[in-house]
Amino acid sequence: METATIRGAKVLLPSEDDAPVTSWPFASPSADEKVANIDFRGVDLGSHRLVDISLERCRFTGSRLMGVSMTRTSLKDVLFEGCRFDYSTWDQVKVNGAVAFVNCSFRETGIARSDLRGAVFDECAFGPEITSTKMSGTDLRGSDLSGLSGLPSLVGAQVTETQLRQLTEAMVRDLKLAVAEISP
Template sequence: MSSSISRSQQKQPKEPAAPKLPTSLAVARLPAHDLEDDRTYRSMAFTGIDLSDRDVEIADFEGCRLVDTGFAGTRLRRADFVDVEFERCDLSTMAARTTTMRRSRVSSSRLTGTTWTECAFRDVLFDGCRADLVGFRFSTFTGTVFRDCSMSEANFQNADLRGVRFERCDLTRAQFSQAQMDGARFADCTLAGIGGVTDFKGAIVRSQDAQGLLYVLAGALGITIEQ
């Protein structure tokens, strides 16, 4: 018997744990289910609801599905999202601090200019999102995947990205200064003009992606590349 292992038999990267949603969800409606301080939203379906420009100290979402729901400009502090699905939601310019997200999925949503400061993400998938200018400063990620996302000028300064996967993402001019990168994986990503390239120690980058790092790394080391 051959000791070689075929590609199909090789261990595949582990996907984030999927959200555990109840089979039946109550329908959320305004004003009864507006976003308010110190409130828990459990086993609910939010569809086409505008929750933008709210200012909330504490809010918990558990086992909820949010579709075409708006959080634009909303400010959250110490919020908690557990087993939550966001689909086609507008989170642009939302500001979240010391917020957690676990076993959740954010797909086909807009995160332009959103800031997640000192937040924690565990088993989260960001899939097909527009996330230019998004900020994740001082945030921590465990078992998190960014897939098919447009993330130009994203800010991961001082973030803990150990083990995070970026797949087919545009990270042009993204900032990684002082980030922890051990085991972070980049596959089929655009890495042109990124900041903090000298902090990529421990990251795993596919050979074709590494070409985009060449000029940035050379510039950081004071090397001139001639044609």
């Protein structure tokens, strides 16, 4: 069984016995599906609703998930590479095993009431609005955090010293702080 290691996360990849697929394997994304052991290449799930879906041992490469709505979605051993999640909404998304996002885009994404503990976001444009989400142990190192909103959810997340400047800017923006000099 092949694995991909991204910043310490060891993601178990789909077996190479089956050819990669370029479309969703079901008639339409729907509720209560378990999707396992599939290598997705360039799949377009834009504006679809994924409700009560379990993704396990899947790989998404160059896929478009713009505007996708994920509710009560479970992720285990999933690797997303070069995917676009812009304008998507995540509600109660839970990471249950190794999950990595590499070179993905999350512009104007809403993430709420989710559990992303231990996930890895590597070289991502990570600019979501995050509320009531657990991210302790989430590795954000190497990602652009300049558009991020929702600092309280980042408790325990891993960032670099360079990213602290981006988080300071996010704090000033989120808290609507007025920065002024003291007059002599």
